[in-house]
Amino acid sequence: MKDYLNATYGLKSWLLTRDHKRIALLYLASVTLFFFVGGAFAVMVRLELATPPADLMQPETYNKMFTMHGVAMVFFFLIPAIPAVLGNWLIPVMIGARDLAFPKLNLASWYIFMLGGLFTLWAMVTGGVDTGWTFYTPYSSAFSNTHVVTAALGIFIAGFASILTGLNFIVTIHRMRAPGMTWFRLPLFVWSHYATSLIMVLGTPVIAITILLVAAERAFGLGLFDPARGGDPVLFQHLFWFYSHPAVYIMVLPAMGVVSELVAAFSRKPVFGYAFVAFASLAIAVIGFLVWGHHMFVSSQSVYAAMIFSVLSFLVAVPSAVKVFNWTATLYRGSISYDTPMLYAFGFIGLFTIGGLTGLFLATLGIDVHVTDTYFIVAHFHYIMFGGTIMGYLGGLHYWWPKMTGRLYPEGWAKLGALTIFLGFNLTFFPQFVLGYLGMPRRYAAYPEEFQVLNVMSSAGATILGAGYLIPMIYFIWSLRYGRIAGPNPWGAVGLEWTTPSPPPTDNFEKTPIVTQPAYAYHLLERA
Amino acid sequence: MLSELPLFPVGASTIAPQVDALYLFMVGLALFFSVLIAGLIVYFAIRYRRRAPDEIGVAATGGLILETAWSVIPLVIVLFIFVWGAAVFFAMARPPADTLTIYVVGKQWMWKFQHAAGQQEINELHVPVGRPVKILMTSQDVIHDLFVPAFRVKADVLPGRYTTLWFEATRTGQYRLFCAEYCGTKHSGMTGWVYVMEPHEYQAWLAGGVTGSLASSGEKLFQDLACNTCHLPDTQGRGPMLHNLFGSTVLLATGEKVVADESYLRESILTPRARLTAGFEPLMPTFQGLVSEEDVLQLVEYIKTLKK
Structure with missing residues (x-):
């Protein structure tokens, strides 16, 4: 039988495909490339920080390393990873559709993403950029003599891919659901992607405009952010974080969607409080637009503005807490298996809990003043983006890999990989909380000697983490040829994606499914 | 160790x-x-581990009380932290x-x-x-x-x-x-x-x-830059009198009032027309680019010492 992988052959059949599943695999290859590019920069950062002086590389080189690590990871891995790979592949299948609403636009998104990626890679290989991924003005617009405009234009271009993907998801979820697939029968993965798409469509234009303003000041000397030219440097921070804080939710909401699927599938029961989890996603997306000022508590904004942003930041923590409690409650009286995807889900819940709770420290005005711009921040957002997004992404990739490729990966190696990554991650980033409260500032090529022991622990953890990543990379590729044949439903999971062959045909289903049950209807299985 | x-x-x-x-x-x-x-x-995970390959979990229903509890309790906790954190922040800011x-x-x-x-x-x-x-x-x-x-x-x-x-x-x-x-x-x-x-x-x-003190350096600058030709120690100058200015409330040409703090003094030296004092012509040139930030601080410190 023809499936989507062998329906047609040749490079052209991939580069001109309109099949959402093939486009998802194009994205998989692209974001994996950027992940390893960003990871290589992280290795350089941690190597330099193994000793207090800036001895391995010059400070200007170090500054480029952490900048390019952040740019590659945030804009070209974390933001697209789950939506463009897993979302792209799964949303049509989960709602019983043959494709996304706009298949050609979907392919165009990938080309736009690659064009943006090439711009930024070009900036990296021709000398790099040293502004930090946050591009704060007036350093970025008037002082740095690195390739700021090229790198920023890459981010500008890639933003359109994000907008178009979000648009495509919104229209698809509204218009393409199979008969009987009502809103409250949608898998929570789809709900979380709907919320994510809203942020992508509403937030991304703001960063696009902001980048153009920086480029205009840099290239044409317009006085926008540089006070020497009559501009306002803090204005940039408002504009930047108006997008970039919601962008954190672009990164983490899809991972929450994945975890909802994993917890249900490997407990074999419905997610506890389905509607609360679904609406928590929307609440996070909406409130998330109103908290950007918490990045600026020490940047001279008024104390009253700081108080408003602080209280709103606390409010956005509540729906996140609700989700954690609901996932945990889902385990109660479940039929829990310890397959690799579930290990990642456990890891996600634990690490996201720490990331979320340390986020409360940063929303607390009196503590934020001391810990902002220190390693406490670095630790916190890695617990969210890594402990959250990447654990979710890897969990999802393992869960749906048999569906995407038709092959199983080797379970023992996968468990070893998950454990290695979990231990390496905690050893890398937990000491950074301590470093932060001690007062070690971030973005330092050299640091006082009293911080060395904790930094060595962190660098040692990063070595374990780096090795941990290579394990799935190797066995996933190995499994494409040698993995056991998975069959349509290796996990005994419910959900439309498990009712079609692995890998599915190009049109996903033999005939359009008719949905008669809520999501995660494991309790109805026995009676049937 | x-x-x-x-x-x-x-x-x-x-x-x-x-x-x-x-x-x-x-x-x-x-x-x-x-x-x-x-x-x-x-x-x-241990208590409810899967014991048979085809085992199914037991669906739970009726979680409204739990949902309310774990929404409201965190809300109360975070609002408490907010108030505490804001109090510390106020102490830092004032x-x-x-x-x-x-x-x-x-x-x-x-x-x-x-x-x-x-x-x-x-x-x-x-x-x-x-x-x-x-x-x-x-x-x-x-x-x-x-x-x-x-x-x-x-x-x-x-x-x-x-x-x-x-x-x-x-x-x-x-x-x-x-x-x-x-x-x-x-x-x-x-x-x-x-x-x-x-x-x-x-x-x-x-x-x-x-x-010499910061104010005395400022005084020298005040003369070198010829500030003293317009800003006289009485109200007869072409510019406003600077004695007792620091900390006072200034009526602007726009009708607004501002407190003459350090930021206002700095702005009035660098961009005098931005907030012009009521009753004065915009005659003063800008000193943007002519004086360094350290010079401005010296001038500000000098003006702060001008008292009658």
Whole structure:
């Protein structure tokens, strides 16, 4: 039988495909490339920080390393990873559709993403950029003599891919659901992607405009952010974080969607409080637009503005807490298996809990003043983006890999990989909380000697983490040829994606499914 | 080994114990919830492990009470933390009335501190113990951030405006000072030391090797730049009289009123037409680019001393 992988052959059949599943695999290859590019920069950062002086590389080189690590990871891995790979592949299948609403636009998104990626890679290989991924003005617009405009234009271009993907998801979820697939029968993965798409469509234009303003000041000397030219440097921070804080939710909401699927599938029961989890996603997306000022508590904004942003930041923590409690409650009286995807889900819940709770420290005005711009921040957002997004992404990739490729990966190696990554991650980033409260500032090529022991622990953890990543990379590729044949439903999971062959045909289903049950209807299985 | 592995920073300011108390409360809270969640996950994962390949979980229903509980309880907790955190923040943001003011200009990649008595120092800051100190800060180029971990305070140092930071040191000693906002190549070299001294030692230090006070340097500049040709010590000048100006309320040509603080004085020197005093013609030229931020600070300090 023809499936989507062998329906047609040749490079052209991939580069001109309109099949959402093939486009998802194009994205998989692209974001994996950027992940390893960003990871290589992280290795350089941690190597330099193994000793207090800036001895391995010059400070200007170090500054480029952490900048390019952040740019590659945030804009070209974390933001697209789950939506463009897993979302792209799964949303049509989960709602019983043959494709996304706009298949050609979907392919165009990938080309736009690659064009943006090439711009930024070009900036990296021709000398790099040293502004930090946050591009704060007036350093970025008037002082740095690195390739700021090229790198920023890459981010500008890639933003359109994000907008178009979000648009495509919104229209698809509204218009393409199979008969009987009502809103409250949608898998929570789809709900979380709907919320994510809203942020992508509403937030991304703001960063696009902001980048153009920086480029205009840099290239044409317009006085926008540089006070020497009559501009306002803090204005940039408002504009930047108006997008970039919601962008954190672009990164983490899809991972929450994945975890909802994993917890249900490997407990074999419905997610506890389905509607609360679904609406928590929307609440996070909406409130998330109103908290950007918490990045600026020490940047001279008024104390009253700081108080408003602080209280709103606390409010956005509540729906996140609700989700954690609901996932945990889902385990109660479940039929829990310890397959690799579930290990990642456990890891996600634990690490996201720490990331979320340390986020409360940063929303607390009196503590934020001391810990902002220190390693406490670095630790916190890695617990969210890594402990959250990447654990979710890897969990999802393992869960749906048999569906995407038709092959199983080797379970023992996968468990070893998950454990290695979990231990390496905690050893890398937990000491950074301590470093932060001690007062070690971030973005330092050299640091006082009293911080060395904790930094060595962190660098040692990063070595374990780096090795941990290579394990799935190797066995996933190995499994494409040698993995056991998975069959349509290796996990005994419910959900439309498990009712079609692995890998599915190009049109996903033999005939359009008719949905008669809520999501995660494991309790109805026995009676049937 | 343990001496090489510090886990908690020294506290040497009046605000430090307040921040630490809040921090330790939060650590306790975070530990409680992390252990709760992790403990439940481990317990459930073992207690409800799959015992047969085709086993199905038991669907739970009717969670409204639970959902309400775990929405409302976190809400109450976070609002409590918010109020506590805001109270500490207010204490940090509001310096007491009688502070010792020290000026700092940040520039790539150094800190230049100026004391009113005339002492200037680079990457070092001498302050007396037990006296509130206000640092009035500006940057000559990009954004910097003055951070003294032992005092638990930091604030951005912005080009084009003044920001302030205050602390009252409680222990004499030597404490690290960092730039905490990434500012370019030698960001990690923009560090130094704060020396907290006994008041009499501080006075002795202030007296050592000084040519003239900050205000006297400002006075000289005031004459060199010919400010004194228009700003006379009476109301007959073409510009407003500057005596008793600092801290007073100024009526602007637009009808608005502003308090003549350091930021207003700085703006009126660099861009005089931005907020013109009522009753005066916009005759004064801009001094943007003609005077450095250190010059402006000297002028400001001089104007602050003009009293009748």
